[in-house]
Amino acid sequence: MAARGAVQAHTHNHKACIDDALKTARELCAARGVQLTPLREKVLQIVWKSHKPVGAYDVLDELSRSHKSARPPTVYRALDFLMGEGLIHKIESLNAYLGCVEAGAPHAGHFLICRKCGATEEIVDPKLEAALDQAAKRARFRAERQVVEISGLCAHCTG
Amino acid sequence: MAARGAVQAHTHNHKACIDDALKTARELCAARGVQLTPLREKVLQIVWKSHKPVGAYDVLDELSRSHKSARPPTVYRALDFLMGEGLIHKIESLNAYLGCVEAGAPHAGHFLICRKCGATEEIVDPKLEAALDQAAKRARFRAERQVVEISGLCAHCTG
DNA sequence: GGCGTGATGATACAACATAACAAACGCCGC
DNA sequence: GCGGCGTTTGTTATGTTGTATCATCACGCC
Ligand SMILES: [Zn+2]
Ligand SMILES: [Zn+2]
Ligand SMILES: [Zn+2]
Ligand SMILES: [Zn+2]
Secondary structure: OOOOOHHHHHHOOHHHHHHHHHHHHHHHHHHHOOOOOHHHHHHHHHHOOOOOOEOHHHHHHHHHHHOOOOOHHHHHHHHHHHHHOOOEEEEOOOOEEEEOOOOOOOOOOEEEEEOOOOOEEEEOOHHHHHHHHHHHHHOOOEEEEEEEEEEEEOHHHHO | OOOOOHHHHHHOOHHHHHHHHHHHHHHHHHHHOOOOOHHHHHHHHHHOOOOOOEOHHHHHHHHHHHOOOOOHHHHHHHHHHHHHOOOEEEEOOOOEEEEOOOOOOOOOOEEEEEOOOOOEEEEOOHHHHHHHHHHHHHOOOEEEEEEEEEEEEOHHHHO
16 A cells, blocks of 8 residues: 555545555454454544545544444544554544554654645655654653644645 | 753753743733733743643633633633744644743744653754655645654653 | 453543633724 | 724633443353
């Protein structure tokens, strides 16, 4: 699964993204001996509906169509599971969730969030990772989690 | 006003931090022709009570002691004002607010958040800023806001 | 069958944030 | 003085996001 830039997010065939993500998720969970239940897979599919972060209550609305008993804990438990397995990320500045494009490869999520179209790209940038590690090291800080969310205008929305 | 590392946050004389922050805030607001009213100054003082991010409702509890009519909008309006003037930052991953150690100098806030003691250090690191700018540029993304929050253990809590 | 474990159902509540309108205040021109 | 205007604060209500807690269910195991 390759990262898709915001421009591509406007034009590509997104069904392939969803199919890839679900396939990868099934394989990873099987390999790890954890259960990607129908409920969890459905939530993953909803999160992957687009390249825009989706709120937990939006997931709930969508999930409710097929799953009448769904309630907030239903959704949050599924989201927690998916985050624990590295299949989705939380976008802290939006209180929303986004499918991970590098599931299986341990990494911190770094994001470019377009404030106009909402498309959010997960970037993998070794130089940025190194700069973050260095910054922490300089302060003798043991980093465990990185939240990096850059907001602005994507290439498509700039011009 | 210099940044203080997490180690210093455990030992320094913090009254000087508060006094500096309030003095700087008064000067900046006067120079800009905006009103640092008693209410807003009190909220700023509460946020500066420590080097740990403080939640809006914690601010409200504290503010209520001196200001009985305080309600959520009271606090959020003051926090919005202070953020607008660059006197405080919001820590997105904690839904909490922290006094800015570089008020007056335009900058994105980058933070090291200790998950054990809560002490949060604002770091100013040109290399990190450059790496972030480069990462955005590479994706032809026009960055407007950066959220960088590194969680882990501070030097004091590590050893 | 009885038991342990993981997953889901169900109710209630906590924590965070904003909408909308009213009242008070200072300022300025007249 | 006073009426208009912009800013700040008061007030009530509501919206949004996230958890705690306990009950129930499904499955594998002995
Ligand atoms: Zn796609
Ligand atoms: Zn990822
Ligand atoms: Zn201090
Ligand atoms: Zn700052």
